[in-house]
Amino acid sequence: MHQGMKKKFLSLNERAAYHSLEDVVGCKWSAGVVAALAEGVSRPGELERYIPGISKKILNERLRKLLDYRLITRSEIPGRVPHVAYALTGTGRKLARVIGQLKQLDQAHRESR
Amino acid sequence: MHQGMKKKFLSLNERAAYHSLEDVVGCKWSAGVVAALAEGVSRPGELERYIPGISKKILNERLRKLLDYRLITRSEIPGRVPHVAYALTGTGRKLARVIGQLKQLDQAHRESR
DNA sequence: TCAACCGGGCACCATTTTGTACCCGCTTTT
DNA sequence: AAAAGCGGGTACAAAATGGTGCCCGGTTGA
Numbered sequence: 001m002h003q004g005m006k007k008k009f010l011s012l013n014e015r016a017a018y019h020s021l022e023d024v025v026g027c028k029w030s031a032g033v034v035a036a037l038a039e040g041v042s043r044p045g046e047l048e049r050y051i052p053g054i055s056k057k058i059l060n061e062r063l064r065k066l067l068d069y070r071l072i073t074r075s076e077i078p079g080r081v082p083h084v085a086y087a088l089t090g091t092g093r094k095l096a097r098v099i100g101q102l103k104q105l106d107q108a109h110r111e112s113r
Numbered sequence: 114m115h116q117g118m119k120k121k122f123l124s125l126n127e128r129a130a131y132h133s134l135e136d137v138v139g140c141k142w143s144a145g146v147v148a149a150l151a152e153g154v155s156r157p158g159e160l161e162r163y164i165p166g167i168s169k170k171i172l173n174e175r176l177r178k179l180l181d182y183r184l185i186t187r188s189e190i191p192g193r194v195p196h197v198a199y200a201l202t203g204t205g206r207k208l209a210r211v212i213g214q215l216k217q218l219d220q221a222h223r224e225s226r
Numbered sequence: 227t228c229a230a231c232c233g234g235g236c237a238c239c240a241t242t243t244t245g246t247a248c249c250c251g252c253t254t255t256t
Numbered sequence: 257a258a259a260a261g262c263g264g265g266t267a268c269a270a271a272a273t274g275g276t277g278c279c280c281g282g283t284t285g286a
Contacts, residue, residue: 018144026139031131
């Protein structure tokens with residue numbers, strides 16, 4: 001695109017970025033999962049109980065996706081019973097803060113209605 | 114919840130907030146629409162051309178939803194031919210900035226793969 | 227006169243996403 | 257011994273979302 005000329009359309013990079021955004025934040029329950037992790041809830045069973053309404057299947061899918069996007073890590077806790085802990089990565093914490101801002105926008109919106 | 118005690122689950126308010134978030138940002142094409150508006154694209158026809166792949170139906174639905182959440186305004190441009198202009202509100206601009214941050218997170222993620 | 231543009235609607239269909247219910251192996255509790 | 261808990265998987269059904277194609281009335285252009 002020539003300097004000074006207005007863009008004619010969203011570039012492929014931008015479109016890809018928004019699709020990734022949709023892929024991560026756009027799915028139902030994603031924001032809640034990230035928020036729960038940000039609050040220190042780290043084990044699958046805990047997350048399931050902490051987020052009423054979420055199904056085990058969807059929780060697992062969200063965790064897998066967040067792992068794939070490197071927004072969380074997964075570690076196995078030693079012991080006879082298989083315990084696992086998920087945690088936000090640095091990028092994941094940034095996402096959590098962004099989600100917090102979105103939440104505040106919603107709050108402001110609510111209060112103005 | 115007693116002070117000092119850990120929350121047992123996401124509160125109803127938080128859940129509602131995340132559902133609203135999903136309702137606004139979570140839908141396909143929403144981020145792209147907000148981004149386009151942030152870049153000064155304001156008329157429906159322009160938006161449709163600016164965001165390749167989006168359908169007229171979905172564009173209209175997104176605009177309606179953004180209006181409902183008071184993230185954008187709609188004004189009719191005087192003239193024989195019905196022209197309309199959408200624009201981000203203050204809150205809408207904040208959302209656009211947040212979306213920009215999410216986009217940057219995605220960029221960082223891409224570069225680390 | 228017809229086509230294109232303006233902005234917008236809607237029925238129907240296709241696709242995608244989410245939820246349900248059941249399954250697994252293991253350990254611990256009842 | 258059975259049930260419950262741990263973490264996780266999958267087939268199928270249900271629900272939700274998005275896209276197509278056509279429709280509208282108006283103005284302008286071919």
